[in-house]
Structure formats: structure tokens, C-alpha cells
Amino acid sequence: MDTSAFRQAHAHILRIMPLIQHAAEGRLRYPYLTVTYGQHYGGHIYCWDNHHMTLRFAAAGEPEQMCYFVDNMLSFQTASGYVPCVINIADGGSGAISNFHAQPFLAQNAAIYTMLTGDAAWAETVFPKLKKYLSYWLEKHAAPFGLCRWRYPYMSGFDNEIAATVFPPDTIISPDLNAWLYLELRSMAYLAGMQHDVSAQQDYHCRAETLKKAINTYLWDDEFGTYAAYDLCAGQCRVSWGDGTLSGEVGQYAYLSCPALIPLFARLAEPERAQRMIKNYVLNPDHFRSPYGIRSMSKSSEYYNQARWGNPPRYGDHRRLTNSNWQGPVWIPLNWFVFHALLYYGFVVEAEQLADDTFKVIAMSVKQCGFMRENFHAETGEPLYADNFASWNILADLMPDYLPGGKPKLSLFAFEK
Template identity: 55%
Template sequence: MYISAKYSVPQINETGRQYMEHSHYQAVNRFIEDLMVKIYRPAEGLFRYPSLTTTSGKFYSSGMFTWDTHHMTLRFAMAGKPEMMKYFLLTMFQFQRTSGFVPCICSSKDGGTNLTGFHAQPFLAQNAAVYLNLTGDSETVGNIFEPLEKYLRYWLTVYAAPMGLFRWGETWMSGFDNEITGTIFPTGSILPPDLPSLLYLECRAMDFIAGKLGRAGSDYATAAERIRKAVGENLWDEKREIYAPWNLLSGKRQISWGDGSLDSEVGYNAYVSCPSLLPLFAGIAEPERAESMIRKYVLSPEHFRSRYGIRSLSRSSEYYNNARWGNPPRFGSWTRLTNSNWQGPVWIPLNWFVFHALLRYGFRQEAEALADDTVELIYKSIEELGFMRENYHAETGEGLYADEFASWNILTDTMHHYLDNSGKGISLFPWEKQ
């Protein structure tokens, strides 16, 4: 533990803006750099290449998790070790099946066959594009180009849904384990904003890779545009000014209870939830839509913005809670509670997504405030506990679950790289004009 002084509340200016103390940033940076050494693993078992563990302790020790590792390798790349991105990609595709399916969790013991049957979350093409842009390693990326195509084709076909949209096989497949609409409504009935947003980015990434490798005939740009239009035409609610999931059972966007049997104020914001944030991160939202949604929901303390970052569910939702253990039971077993609660708590990846969305749409001051608050939250955690946790109580900043957590939390000290002129912040969207 690097900090000996008792945690103190950061200074607040006359506008209510919380300033980050530079010493706190330095302490968080040192802590993360030390943690990065602890989560590195040499090649072992079925893994032919080095890998990263999600925690430095006993939690999540079953294998290599897709979206956790994607984000961790971004942090390693910013520390001058982009080869971890290559090792991640090569390991994931080591276990790809002929159908194109890639296990979401890969294990050095059995390849992932005894873990979840979920397809790897849609971050692999983005990871490969960022790696190629950073290193120019066309040989490695060229060798996995066809596996990437098969992996993405699996996503675009198996999980295709009406209206040009897509749906998760199960809610927890998204990583937003007990996200409220997926919890309340039957499996497959909800078409959320997050999955098409990520697939849009995957298609953009594949188009970028194909161009760099000189692979002619790529139609990924067309596919990306088709997804962008589908999200804009079907998931944007003009009245409520937010991207919302489509409910196939009711044939409408699902934002509120709104069945006509209750007072209009009851349940009005019931389903204002974190998947709605991803079109902003992906750049799908037109500027005017983004601005209205950001002002009305993202920055509002009554919805997503808390002192500690971004809530996973609107504070104004009747379902909002900060329970350490979530609902419903996990994997269909009443004996296994959902430890990953996405019905209120702050998660660092949401802070990360929203931070980049704010920068994208011109909210630089608000992005800086969010970066500061994220550092202060993690400083508070390592001061009080000696480690980071997976998620945090949105009203108190209390760490909720998973001791000695690393994962995407190690990106905390990189947000400020995108605010200064250090050049340390790597491009997440190399296909966009800089």
C-alpha cells in the first residue's frame, strides 16, 4: 500500500467542481504500475503466450476474460508493452471453433470448454486495429484476419435480430450481468443499444484493418453504416431524448413501465440504463442527439452522474440499488447470486466509455471532471482497503465486490493522457480522422 495518510475529501471549488489532488494521481499511478507486474503470467498450460489475470488474488481465476483483457492490454500498450495485445489476440483465436465461435473466457487448462458457452464479446477487431495502428505489425494481424472475419460473421449472423439490430444470447453475455431490461424481460425479447454499438465499432475496425492489409472487396464499411442507421432509426426516442432498448414483446422502445395502469410519473425512468451510453462511446449519435442526451441524462445527478462517476442505472429508476449482491440468480441456479450488480453501482468501464464520449462530443471540462473523480474514487479505495474493487457504491464510494481487482480499473490513470499533450493516450478509433 502506497498511501499512509488518512483519505481526505478533495477540494471543492465555488461551482461544486471536485478537484483531483495531484499526489492522489501519483499514488494511484504507482499502485497500478505495481499491480501490472502482479497480474502478468508467462505462457502456461494451453496458453502459448503470456497472459493477464483479472485480479491479483483468488477472484476470477478461472481464465482470461474477453472484455477485461481487452481493456487491460490497452493499459499495457500505453506503458510501452503493446505485445500484450498481440498475445491476447493470438490466445483467443487459439481456441476458435470452425463455426467462428470464440470462447468468451479462455482457460489455460481446457481452452474454455467447461466455462460459459458465450461468444467472445465484440472487442477483438477493435483490439487488433489499435494494435496494428500502434505497431504496424501487419504480419501478426494478417495471420488472424480470416479468424477475425469468421468471429465477426458469427456475431452478425447468429445474434442478428429484426430491424437490422442484434440481441445478446443472455443478458450476462454482455458483461452487464444483471442489466435491468435483460433481467426483467424474457431472454431474446430485448434489442439493446450496446450490442449494435459495439458491432458498429467492430465493423469499422475490420474495414480499417482490411485497408491497411490491402484486402480488397471489404464491405465492412457498408455493414457499419447499416448498423448505425438501424440504431438511429429504431432506438433513438425523440420525445425522451435517449437511446433505448426495443422490446419485441410490446413493439416499442422500453424506457418506462408505461402500460397505462399507473400514474405517469411512476416507473417513468425505470429502464434508463447503462446500455444507452454505448452509442455515445461508439460515435453513432449525431451531435445534436448526443448533446441533448448528455445534458439530460449523462451529466444529471438524478440519472447517471454521481460524485464517483457514472451509475449503471438511473438514480430515478424504481429498480435503482447499490446492493453488493445483485439479482437474479446467475446461470439459472437459485443457489448462485449475481455478484456483478449493474443496477446502480459505479463501474470503471462506464466511466471510461462516458469519458471518451464526452471528449468526442465537445464536453472537455466535463470529461476532465469525470477523470478526476475516477482517480479520487480509486485513491479512496486503495487508501481504505489497500486494493481496488470491481464496482463501487454510487452514493458513498464504498467498494462492493471482488478484492484485489485489476481488469479495466488499471485504465484509471490513463484518462488524463487524453487531456494533456503527452501523447501517451493511444487512439481507440484509428479509423477516424484525428
């Protein structure tokens, strides 16, 4: 391990963690964390950012940040089960874009917290609300084949992910959403078991296994050997341009993008498939692996770019005319997800190298700017956008804990315990 880069990254993360902690204020009833400690994004909770931030605080001995997060989010739940994905001190979630449902991390967060603390009483209080929240996902975002879909690409957090950016809304079934929902269902089964609700536990477990089968049936492209988005209009997975108008290798990997990586993190792939995908794409420098981590899109895609701001989706909401760019740059959460997938599927040396590259790119950013940014140029390591960034980047210094000989402070897969 590159101990110098790790020490620099670790020291910076420890320095900024107190700066993103805030007492309850305004419409937020519980203490909360902000994604930056600068002038932007203050007073807001963003679902998937905050989920990952609370994991870092839990590892530092503050698991209460996890229940604060879940309680803050669920305090704005409506009778339908809907939970705003973004909430804030000024108006709660009422000013958010309508139908932007909280990304599927709340059950995972609650399960990990409960496993860490043994707080079954708290889990019992939030379980009915989590049931309604997850039912909203499974019913309102339902797609064919027993799968689910994002309504707009930004709702995934991968703001301008290429397949959902190019094709019309509701026509793309993305592997990331369904992988997250699988983890949510497994987490709900765990929480039901904590309450000795055998019927609910079995129901959620069966639904998770059914979803797993659908993911591996419809969202795996065996020709290319990768998970991919399913195009309902074409009736097939979308890796290549694939309409017969282009010859040779042009457009062959046009839509090979970061959502394909999430089923590996969720441990959905059988070993043979995982080995194939990891060797051919994840670790391949022509695709996802850059010297600075994991690209958000295959380098072999014609859409691959390193713009500081991503182009908005052609069918996107008019209120979102700029997006964070997920069409090429390296993002720390992708490094985190792939790191854990590599370890699970037996690529230990490669996981350690990815951790080293993560520390190096963070150390470069801190040295150059004095802070982390949210993403990095995949070919040069240059910090690209968002000053004084914290968010999920603060997970990076936990990576060594999961390597052989380390002592992880929390399990990301509570349901396996």
C-alpha cells in the same frame, strides 16, 4: 486535476500491473493477464476485461499483450467461428457455458495493435479468423431491423442489466451490443485496408454504416431523448414502464440503464442528440452522474440499488445465481467510456471533472482496503465487491493523456486514422 488522488491511483496501478502478468501455461499458449492478483479468477482470460487491460499495457510500451490476448482467444475458435468468451489454463474454453461467444472486442483490439505496431503480417494471419468470429455474431445473434441481441444479459458483461434481466431472453435488443458491433465492423474495414483488400474494406464500411443507421432509427427514443433497449414484444424502446397501469412519474425511468451510454462512446449520435442526452441524463445527478462517477443505472429508476451482489436475471442460467451488480454502482469502465464521449462531444470541463472523480474513488479504495474493488457505492464511494481487482480499472490513470495538452499513447478508434 486533483494531482494528489491521481498520484495515488497511478502509483497503485503501476504497482499491480506486474502482479497480473503471467507466462504461457496449461492450455493458454501465449502470455496472459488476470483480472485480479488475489485468489479469485486466476488462470482465466475474460474477453472484455482482458481487451481493456491490454490497452493499458500497450500504453505502457507493451503492445505485445494485445496480440497475445487475440491469439489466445482465437486459438480456441471452432469451425463455425465461435470463440469462447472465457478461456482458462485447465481446459481452454471447453468448460465454459455453451454459446457464450467472445464479446465484440477482438477486431478493435487487433486494429489498435496493428495501428500501434504496423504489424501487418500478424494482422493478415488473424484476419480470416476474425472474419468468421464476427460473422458468427452477425448471423447467430441476428435480430430484426438488421440489429443483433444478447442471448442472456450476463453475456454483455453488464451481468444483471435491468431490461434484459426483467424481460424474456431474445426479446430485448440492447444498444451496447450493436454499438460494439459497429466498432468491430469499422475495425475490420481498417484491417482490410491494411491488407489492401479494397473489396472487404468497402463491404465492412458499408455494413457499419447500415448498422449505424439502424441503431439511430430503432434504438433511439426521441420522446425521452436517449438511446434505449428495444422491446420486441412491445414494439418500442424501453425507458419507462410504459404499459399505462402506473400514473404520474412512477416507472418513468425504470429501464434507463448503462447500455444506453455505449452509443455515445462509439460516436454514433449526431451532435444535437448527443448534447440532449448528455445534458439531460449523463451529467444529471438525478440520473447517471454521481459524485464518484457514472452510475450503472439512472438514480430515478425504481430498480436502482447499491447491493454488493446483483440479483440474477429471472430467466438466467441456473449456473449463474449471483452476478456483479450493474443496477446502480459506479464502475470504472463506465467512467472511461463516458469520459471519452464527453471529450468527443465537446464537454471538456466535465470530462476533466469525471477523471478527477475517478482518481478520487480509486484513491479512497486503496486507502481503505489497500486495493481496488470492481465497483463502488454511487452515493458514498464505498468500495463494494471483488478484492485485489485490476481489470479495466487500470485504464483510469490514462485519462489525463486525452485531455487538452495531453499526449495519448494510443487511439481507441484506429479506423479513424
